[in-house]
Amino acid sequence: MSDSQKRIAGEAAALRVEAGMKVGLGTGSTAAWFVKALAARNLRDLRCVPTSDATADLARELGLTLSTLEDTPRLDLTVDGADEVGPGLALIKGGGAALLREKLVWEASDRCLVIADAAKVVKTLGAFPLPIEVVAFGHKTTGNRIADVLADHDIAMPARVRTAERGLVRTDGGNLIYDARCGAITDPSRLADDLKLITGVVEHGLFLDLADEAIIGTDDGVEVLVP
Secondary structure (H helix, E strand, O other), X not given: OHHHHHHHHHHHHHOOOOOOXXXXXXXXXXXXXXXXXXXXXXXXOOEEEEOOHHHHHHHHHOOOOEOOOOOOOOEEEEEEOOOEEOHHHOEEOOOOOOHHHHHHHHHOEEEEEEEEEHHHEOOXXXXXXXXXXXXXXXXXXXXXXXXXXXXXXXXXXXXXXXEEOOEEOEOOOOOEEEEEOOOOOOXXXXXXXXXXXOOOEEEEOEEOOOOOEEEEEEOOEEEEEOO
């Protein structure tokens, strides 16, 4: 069911794009449905800035014209998925290890539209592990500092470096990801600020005050949420 809901949300978001727009392309399974639907519309003069190498490969394969933030520093719209959609459209993102590039593209956009299946909508952020991107050099020391900050927020579980079959997961920029199992984040704004103060932390997956609208796919169609 969730895959169908993701497709519905992605297709609905693609209808928001007009010819000539400069569009940020998100990363992940829901964003991939948007990219496919956008390419199928065959709109003229689109310029698309992808948030990951994987999205760039998909968009290029489908014939979309790609650009970069260097060449297209201001975007009309970014459409991207989320791992959790909380009250006020506060988000957790980064399950696809593209959070730094995603946030750069989001902050360069006039409007940001999040797309998700219904299960992603939560009353309190934190059930999904919070991704934290760190530089590889000295990352264990950075991980200890992250644990101290989490403890100050009454989060007992330390963050764990993300691994896969081939070893440590690296972002497209060569950084590492620590995942913090928070359980519940009672003060997302304060946690976001405290994490950014840690030397070695490049970015975190709390996307606050960035989403203008959410399109949520459900079994009955789409639901639109605003902050």
